[in-house]
Amino acid sequence: MSEAVAQQAEEQETEVDLSIADKVIDKYIDLPGNLMPVLQGVQDAYGYIPRKVADHVAERLNVYPSQIYGVLTFYAQFHLKPRGRFIIRVCVGTACHVSGAPRIVETFFDKLHIGHAETTPDLRYTFEKVACLGACGMAPLAMVNDDTFGKMTVQRVDEIIAEYNKRPMK
Amino acid sequence: MVNLTIDDKQVTAPKNATIYEAAKINGIKIPILCHDKKLKPFGACRMCLVEVEQMKGRQIPACTTPVTDGMIIRTSTPDIIKARKMVLELLLLNHPIDCPVCDKGGDCDLQNLTYEYQVNANRFSDEKFHHEIDYSNPLIERDMNRCVLCGKCARICDEIVSFGALTFISRGIETKIGCEFEGALNCEFCGSCVSVCPVGSLLARPFKYKARFWALTNHKSVCSYCGTGCNLTLGVKDNKVLTTVYDENQGFHNGQLCCRGRFGYQFINSDKRLTTPLVRKNGVLTEAGWDEALELVASRLKGSGASAAALSTPRLANEELVLFKKLMETAGSANYDHSAGYAHAALTEGFARSFGATASPATIPDIQKSDLLLVIKTDSYETHPVVGFEINMAVKNKGAKLNILSDKRGKLSKLPDATTLVHTPGCEVAVINAMAKAILDEKLAAGSAAAIPGYADLEKALAGFTPDAVAGQSGLSAAAIRQFATDYAKAGKALIIFPIGNAYPGHNADLASAVANLAILTGKFGEGSGVLCMAEKNNSQGAVDMGFYATSGLNAGQIIDGCASGAIKTLFIAGENPVVSYPNRAAVTAALDKVEFLVVSDLFMTETAAMADVVLPACSFAEKEGTFTSVDRRVQHIKPAIGKIGKSRTDFEIFGTLIAKLGGQAPATPAAVFGEIAASVPGYAGMSYASLGEVGAFAPVIVKATFVAPKAAVVEPVAGKLALVTGSVLYHNGTLSQFGEGPMYVCPEGYVELSRGDAAKLKIEENDLLNVASATGSTKLKARITPRMPEGVLFSPYHFGAAGINQVWSGAPVTWVTVTK
Numbered sequence: 001m002s003e004a005v006a007q008q009a010e011e012q013e014t015e016v017d018l019s020i021a022d023k024v025i026d027k028y029i030d031l032p033g034n035l036m037p038v039l040q041g042v043q044d045a046y047g048y049i050p051r052k053v054a055d056h057v058a059e060r061l062n063v064y065p066s067q068i069y070g071v072l073t074f075y076a077q078f079h080l081k082p083r084g085r086f087i088i089r090v091c092v093g094t095a096c097h098v099s100g101a102p103r104i105v106e107t108f109f110d111k112l113h114i115g116h117a118e119t120t121p122d123l124r125y126t127f128e129k130v131a132c133l134g135a136c137g138m139a140p141l142a143m144v145n146d147d148t149f150g151k152m153t154v155q156r157v158d159e160i161i162a163e164y165n166k167r168p169m170k
Numbered sequence: 171m172v173n174l175t176i177d178d179k180q181v182t183a184p185k186n187a188t189i190y191e192a193a194k195i196n197g198i199k200i201p202i203l204c205h206d207k208k209l210k211p212f213g214a215c216r217m218c219l220v221e222v223e224q225m226k227g228r229q230i231p232a233c234t235t236p237v238t239d240g241m242i243i244r245t246s247t248p249d250i251i252k253a254r255k256m257v258l259e260l261l262l263l264n265h266p267i268d269c270p271v272c273d274k275g276g277d278c279d280l281q282n283l284t285y286e287y288q289v290n291a292n293r294f295s296d297e298k299f300h301h302e303i304d305y306s307n308p309l310i311e312r313d314m315n316r317c318v319l320c321g322k323c324a325r326i327c328d329e330i331v332s333f334g335a336l337t338f339i340s341r342g343i344e345t346k347i348g349c350e351f352e353g354a355l356n357c358e359f360c361g362s363c364v365s366v367c368p369v370g371s372l373l374a375r376p377f378k379y380k381a382r383f384w385a386l387t388n389h390k391s392v393c394s395y396c397g398t399g400c401n402l403t404l405g406v407k408d409n410k411v412l413t414t415v416y417d418e419n420q421g422f423h424n425g426q427l428c429c430r431g432r433f434g435y436q437f438i439n440s441d442k443r444l445t446t447p448l449v450r451k452n453g454v455l456t457e458a459g460w461d462e463a464l465e466l467v468a469s470r471l472k473g474s475g476a477s478a479a480a481l482s483t484p485r486l487a488n489e490e491l492v493l494f495k496k497l498m499e500t501a502g503s504a505n506y507d508h509s510a511g512y513a514h515a516a517l518t519e520g521f522a523r524s525f526g527a528t529a530s531p532a533t534i535p536d537i538q539k540s541d542l543l544l545v546i547k548t549d550s551y552e553t554h555p556v557v558g559f560e561i562n563m564a565v566k567n568k569g570a571k572l573n574i575l576s577d578k579r580g581k582l583s584k585l586p587d588a589t590t591l592v593h594t595p596g597c598e599v600a601v602i603n604a605m606a607k608a609i610l611d612e613k614l615a616a617g618s619a620a621a622i623p624g625y626a627d628l629e630k631a632l633a634g635f636t637p638d639a640v641a642g643q644s645g646l647s648a649a650a651i652r653q654f655a656t657d658y659a660k661a662g663k664a665l666i667i668f669p670i671g672n673a674y675p676g677h678n679a680d681l682a683s684a685v686a687n688l689a690i691l692t693g694k695f696g697e698g699s700g701v702l703c704m705a706e707k708n709n710s711q712g713a714v715d716m717g718f719y720a721t722s723g724l725n726a727g728q729i730i731d732g733c734a735s736g737a738i739k740t741l742f743i744a745g746e747n748p749v750v751s752y753p754n755r756a757a758v759t760a761a762l763d764k765v766e767f768l769v770v771s772d773l774f775m776t777e778t779a780a781m782a783d784v785v786l787p788a789c790s791f792a793e794k795e796g797t798f799t800s801v802d803r804r805v806q807h808i809k810p811a812i813g814k815i816g817k818s819r820t821d822f823e824i825f826g827t828l829i830a831k832l833g834g835q836a837p838a839t840p841a842a843v844f845g846e847i848a849a850s851v852p853g854y855a856g857m858s859y860a861s862l863g864e865v866g867a868f869a870p871v872i873v874k875a876t877f878v879a880p881k882a883a884v885v886e887p888v889a890g891k892l893a894l895v896t897g898s899v900l901y902h903n904g905t906l907s908q909f910g911e912g913p914m915y916v917c918p919e920g921y922v923e924l925s926r927g928d929a930a931k932l933k934i935e936e937n938d939l940l941n942v943a944s945a946t947g948s949t950k951l952k953a954r955i956t957p958r959m960p961e962g963v964l965f966s967p968y969h970f971g972a973a974g975i976n977q978v979w980s981g982a983p984v985t986w987v988t989v990t991k
Binding site for chain 2: 058073
């Protein structure tokens with residue numbers, strides 16, 4: 001709970017432009033069952049779902065704020081914290097696990113100074129372990145956004161980070 | 171009805187019943203954890219698994235499976251028992267099993283089932299949960315470590331309370347019940363979730379570590395706050411009411427209660443209770459004996475005639491009100507009244523002339539049978555919360571349409587398909603008259619309407635209330651008014667609901683007659699229809715039925731004026747607290763200061779009692795016998811649950827002794843007085859304590875309809891000022907709830923609610939201390955900024971002694987005020 005509370009406190013500080021959310025809500029306001037498209041739309045617009053936006057959606061759609069939170073936490077697709085520009089996913093499924101995925105994960109942790117499901121303070125990277133990416137033939141596998149890196153090695157972690165450090169943030 | 175076999179027994183059940191219900195009706199017990207008769211079937215816990223021969227090989231949840239003809243059901247085969255045992259093992263896997271310190275012990279479904287199924291070992295092992303316990307509020311403790319995820323709390327909060335504070339969070343093994351963003355519980359604190367929790371996850375904190383469940387003696391009673399007449403079970407130990415106990419089979423409301431009903435009982439055993447009579451000596455209230463105090467009161471009343479007057483709270487029992495009236499008559503005075511003299515006018519004047527009866531031609535159970543509810547003021551939820559639950563259920567479960575006419579939005583406005591017309595404050599009567607006009611114009615009136623007395627006058631008088639004419643002053647569109655009129659007239663069954671009370675001076679006789687005209691015009695009476703006027707206090711309707719209001723004497727307002735002018739020399743106030751609950755505090759205080767002799771009988775040293783010459787300690791509802799009459803005229807019998815506190819006496823005993831001292835004759839027991847009531851009060855005929863039983867009885871209302879030519883006071887806006895409307899807040903009722911810990915935890919002080927627009931204009935932020943001033947006076951109150959208020963309108967609850975809004979409020983439906991920081 002404390003983490004969520006801290007996040008809330010942090011968000012109280014930052015101003016969120018609700019007019020962006022309003023545009024999404026206006027588009028779906030008369031559609032029955034509009035909660036999912038609205039939440040997906042606002043997540044696309046903000047990159048994640050800030051607390052104030054969730055509360056605003058609740059008020060505009062006349063849905064309980066608790067219900068919105070229930071939906072947001074049920075689906076893996078929704079994020080309540082800002083996400084990195086580049087999402088690094090390392091597969092830890094069976095095939096990747098036996099080909100050394102844990103060491104690759106550890107190396108990313110060390111280099112980026114973040115853990116699973118965390119984001120670097122500069123919002124460049126979010127790191128996630130995933131159960132299976134469905135490409136066991138390329139094990140061990142990593143992905144950065146839509147780019148795939150098969151037959152991963154610990155050495156290639158530095159190369160990948162160096163490459164994406166060069167990319168623009170927008 | 172369908173025929174089926176349960177455990178080799180031939181039984182019948184209604185065709186829409188579930189297997190669980192069919193078994194229950196026929197006395198066969200199927201264990202449940204997640205099922206509740208008030209909630210929709212859910213099927214989460216799998217305790218109710220049964221075998222159905224036609225569905226061989228599968229175990230079927232009894233709580234979600236409907237019965238079919240010829241079904242052969244077995245509820246306790248060895249396989250079923252094995253399955254249930256495993257369900258319990260899995261439920262206990264992560265549960266802390268901390269029964270010795272759990273307040274639910276002895277009343278816990280999980281504990282009882284574990285015992286019943288002899289689950290004395292667990293084949294599985296896993297880590298326990300490590301959820302933080304929510305101690306953030308003083309009323310409801312949430313310990314999710316004990317939770318079995320039955321979802322009853324989240325479901326009741328949605329399906330009945332319609333607040334939606336709780337929900338399932340996350341997924342899979344991480345699933346838990348919580349609030350948005352895992353924050354603290356911040357809700358209405360009705361405690362419905364606590365009442366249905368089958369384990370110790372949700373507990374009433376005021377009762378924690380007070381007593382084991384089995385040490386309590388349960389006493390059935392009736393709530394003494396609002397007029398809904400909810401049934402209560404008081405949990406008593408050592409002459410103390412320690413809690414309210416949930417009983418799902420109690421009352422029309424199935425044990426549902428609001429915050430004040432469930433958590434407001436502490437006034438009964440409050441340390442602040444008056445325990446001995448007090449007599450003012452040398453300016454100081456000094457302890458005295460009953461003889462001395464009553465002798466003094468009797469000597470003042472004896473032969474006082476019209477110079478004596480009485481004000482009573484409508485919280486007293488019917489029997490006590492009859493004796494109080496008798497006491498004043500013995501003293502030779504007809505000056506007695508209650509509720510500020512105007513709060514009952516909708517019944518005593520409005521309905522009296524429209525219906526020929528001083529009661530509502532509808533009952534609370536009609537709400538869920540209706541097709542359309544026309545609610546005047548969203549406050550109907552706050553004044554009578556359990557009636558509000560009925561409205562929620564009618565709308566959400568029964569598909570009733572909800573049309574609200576209000577000066578602000580409110581919780582009811584959020585219900586699905588609710589339409590709220592927010593009008594300029596004080597215009598409700600004009601709008602309802604315009605609806606009547608629209609019904610006439612569009613020929614939607616019942617064919618028989620023209621034959622009802624007063625029709626011609628009504629037609630003539632309504633000429634001034636065309637929707638177009640009213641649209642301007644009310645701020646509504648004529649089309650919206652016409653739509654409301656059409657909705658009402660065309661609905662098969664339509665029920666009009668409005669609250670009355672000290673804080674609603676605009677809900678007067680004119681309003682009552684205006685809504686009565688609507689109902690009479692369209693013939694909307696009978697089951698699911700009618701008009702429900704909801705009086706404020708637990709026995710407000712009883713006080714009207716007992717005739718405890720001014721008929722030939724002075725009314726409450728005139729009595730206060732009489733005190734000020736010196737015409738009234740002796741004033742006996744029982745339970746009422748006019749200094750706080752009547753408008754214009756300065757004038758009331760001056761009048762009570764002026765009156766020669768003031769007697770107050772009360773539970774507490776109220777602001778009014780502190781001004782008295784004699785203070786008599788009275789008993790609460792939990793210490794006496796009598797009857798209360800609810801807003802829909804359900805007469806219910808209460809009996810003492812505890813002995814009297816200190817030297818307090820019931821008002822019944824006080825009035826009886828005084829009548830005797832004045833040389834009159836008073837019946838000795840409440841039962842005897844109720845006998846008199848049954849013999850004399852219309853509708854109560856044939857009733858006795860024995861016949862009322864536990865469920866009470868409705869005193870029928872016979873309507874003799876008459877149209878009353880409508881009037882409507884026009885509220886003229888005052889430039890540069892804001893319109894202050896007063897009312898009740900959800901957690902309080904009158905001034906008594908200030909002595910209930912629960913209500914005071916949630917809502918400890920008065921406030922003034924304003925719109926976001928006005929707040930921005932006046933640069934006001936939440937909790938800013940505002941100076942609210944009118945021609946009557948001023949007070950300082952904290953600001954609350956809410957989206958529900960329209961611009962230019964302020965709302966303030968009236969219950970509070972400190973910084974009370976009655977220092978500002980003139981008694982008019984709308985008070986024009988200025989607000990400064």
